[in-house]
Amino acid sequence: xxxxxxxxxxxxxxxxxxxxxxxxxxxxxxxxxxxxxxxxxxxxxxxxxxxxxxxxxxxxxxxxxxxxxxxxxxxxxxxxxxxxxxxxxxxxxxxxxxxxxxxxxxxxxxxxxxxxxxxxxxxxxxxxxxxxxxxxxxxxxxxxxxxxxxxxxxxxxxxxxxxxxxxxxxxxxxxxxxxxxxxxxxxxxxxxxxxxxxxxxxxxxxxxxxxxxxxxxxxxxxxxxxxxxxxxxxxxxxxxxxxxxxxxxxxxxxxxxxxxxxxxxxxxxxxxxxxxxxxxxxxxxxxxxx
Numbered sequence: 586x587x588x589x590x591x592x593x594x595x596x597x598x599x600x601x602x603x604x605x606x607x608x609x610x611x612x613x614x615x616x617x618x619x620x621x622x623x624x625x626x627x628x629x630x631x632x633x634x635x636x637x638x639x640x641x642x643x644x645x646x647x648x649x650x651x652x653x654x655x656x657x658x659x660x661x662x663x664x665x666x667x668x669x670x671x672x673x674x675x676x677x678x679x680x681x682x683x684x685x686x687x688x689x690x691x692x693x694x695x696x697x698x699x700x701x702x703x704x705x706x707x708x709x710x711x712x713x714x715x716x717x718x719x720x721x722x723x724x725x726x727x728x729x730x731x732x733x734x735x736x737x738x739x740x741x742x743x744x745x746x747x748x749x750x751x752x753x754x755x756x757x758x759x760x761x762x763x764x765x766x767x768x769x770x771x772x773x774x775x776x777x778x779x780x781x782x783x784x785x786x787x788x789x790x791x792x793x794x795x796x797x798x799x800x801x802x803x804x805x806x807x808x809x810x811x812x813x814x815x816x817x818x819x820x821x822x823x824x825x826x827x828x829x830x831x832x833x834x835x836x837x838x839x840x841x842x843x844x845x846x847x848x849x850x851x852x853x854x855x856x857x858x859x860x861x862x863x864x865x866x867x868x869x870x871x872x873x874x875x
Contacts, residue, residue: 591635601626618644630696649860653750654810655731663688667734668806677718679802697802699795712829714801716836722784727811730782736811748774754859770855773848785812819853822875
């Protein structure tokens with residue numbers, strides 16, 4: 586008899602019966618907050634994602650997401666089925682079928698056939714599909730922000746909470762953050778007045794996607810929040826190459842305007858750096874990249 590790795594007997598009692606020993610899927614980053622396993626069951630191929638609780642507690646990404654957006658991770662895994670349903674209804678990409686989840690512990694989803702993307706080999710069609718997906722998500726607008734399924738934080742609190750989060754994360758980095766830059770960013774944060782909030786994937790990177798024959802699929806769904814549209818676009822400017830960004834914009838501006846960067850730019854740049862979004866360790870290089 587086969588068992589699901591790292592799960593208690595009670596947790597796996599109602600899960601589909603395994604027909605082979607689950608195989609570990611190699612983590613893409615040393616600080617990965619989850620352990621992944623490929624599982625063959627009587628109900629088909631699946632992927633088990635188990636929280637690595639010690640890593641989550643020390644993750645700058647989740648420290649930032651929980652502090653700023655009240656993301657409540659990993660407790661929020663208990664509601665991740667709602668994220669699957671939301672993206673199936675409001676997004677433009679394939680997402681894995683939801684099977685089961687347990688708050689703080691694990692998610693079990695259906696396996697999506699295809700290949701993991703290589704950030705160095707991104708097809709134009711995938712950029713267009715991503716643009717179509719973001720365009721659809723940005724059509725869902727909110728006047729409050731926070732958790733994807735319960736954005737209860739009022740717009741007036743954004744600047745103050747952003748200021749607090751940048752201060753909090755900068756302390757975690759210690760002496761690595763230039764004090765002059767930090768003071769300038771914090772001053773700018775006080776003047777930000779965001780009024781438009783949209784669904785955002787905080788950890789959007791190409792390695793979170795898979796490609797089928799032609800279709801792009803999104804496989805990692807646990808970091809969606811309701812955030813300022815400007816923050817989402819700043820992240821995209823980091824993820825996309827200049828050529829990809831130009832192609833993305835061609836499709837995006839058919840439906841939405843592309844806002845000019847203001848005082849928010851440096852704030853959002855530093856926030857993303859402190860959350861270790863793309864793993865960059867050179868702050869000066871990061872701030873000059875866009």
